[in-house]
Amino acid sequence: MSPPAPPTPSLPLKMALPKGRLLEPALALFRTIGIAASEPATTRKLLVPSSDGTLSFLFVKPGDVPVYVESGAADLGITGTDVLRETDADVLEPLALGFGACRLVVATPKNVAYPSLPGGVTPRVATKYPRLTRSFFAETGLGVEVITVSGSVEVAPLLGLSHWIVDLVDTGRTLRENGLVERAQILDVGAVLVVNRASQKLKLDLHQRLLARLQEASRQQSSKPQAASGS
Numbered sequence: 001m002s003p004p005a006p007p008t009p010s011l012p013l014k015m016a017l018p019k020g021r022l023l024e025p026a027l028a029l030f031r032t033i034g035i036a037a038s039e040p041a042t043t044r045k046l047l048v049p050s051s052d053g054t055l056s057f058l059f060v061k062p063g064d065v066p067v068y069v070e071s072g073a074a075d076l077g078i079t080g081t082d083v084l085r086e087t088d089a090d091v092l093e094p095l096a097l098g099f100g101a102c103r104l105v106v107a108t109p110k111n112v113a114y115p116s117l118p119g120g121v122t123p124r125v126a127t128k129y130p131r132l133t134r135s136f137f138a139e140t141g142l143g144v145e146v147i148t149v150s151g152s153v154e155v156a157p158l159l160g161l162s163h164w165i166v167d168l169v170d171t172g173r174t175l176r177e178n179g180l181v182e183r184a185q186i187l188d189v190g191a192v193l194v195v196n197r198a199s200q201k202l203k204l205d206l207h208q209r210l211l212a213r214l215q216e217a218s219r220q221q222s223s224k225p226q227a228a229s230g231s
Helices: 023-032 062-071 081-087 130-140 173-177 197-202 204-222
Strands: 013-018 055-060 076-080 092-096 102-109 124-127 145-148 164-169 180-189 191-195
Touching: 013 023, 013 062, 013 204, 023 204, 055 062, 062 076, 062 081, 062 191, 076 081, 081 130, 081 180, 081 191, 092 204, 124 130, 130 145, 130 164, 130 180, 164 180, 173 180, 191 197, 191 204, 197 204
Parallel strands: 013 055, 013 076, 124 145, 124 164
Antiparallel strands: 076 191, 092 191, 102 164, 102 180
C-alpha cells in the first residue's frame, strides 16, 4: 500500500495595494504582523512575494484595486472608501484599517455662490469622482454639469473650467492655498480591506487567519497618533 500523498501547499493570497498615499501605511501595517514585501513598490515585477511566503503583493493604481479584487485577479486588497464607493465594486468589506482618514467635499472659490448660481446658471463641477458627485447632487436636488478630470482638481475653478469642485480634503491646506472654501461634505473616507467573494469561500482558512492578524494590527495602529498629510 502506497503512502498517502503529502498535502498540496497552499498558494499565497494575492494582495492588491494602491500606489500613492495609502501605500506606505498599508506596508507598515503588514510589517507589524511580520509580513514584508520582498522588493520595493517601484519594482517592475507584477507579483512581489512577501518575506514569509503567505502573500503576493500587486502594486497597482488606486482606482484599479476594487477592479482587481472584484474580478478575482487579486484575492483581496486595500483601498480607500472613496475609490470603493466610486467604482461600486461587488466585494466584501470586512475591516476598516484605521488609517488614510480624510473626507470628500464640495468646495468653491470664496466669491462663488453655493448651492446655486445667480441667473439660474447650471453649475459646472470638476471632480475625479463623477459617480459620487452625480449621486450627491441628485439627492440634494441640484442640477449640475459634472466634468471628470484626472489631474489637480483644485485648479479647475481658477482656470474657468468649473464653478465648483468635489475632491478629497485632509487638513484643508490645499483648498486654502487655492482660494477655495469647503461647502458640503459628501463622504467620510478611510482605508478598508476588500475581499473577493469567491476567494473568501474557497480559501476561507487563509482569509480568516490573515484577517485576525490585520484586525489586531489595525487596533494597535489606530491607537497611535497619525501625522496629517497636509492636503
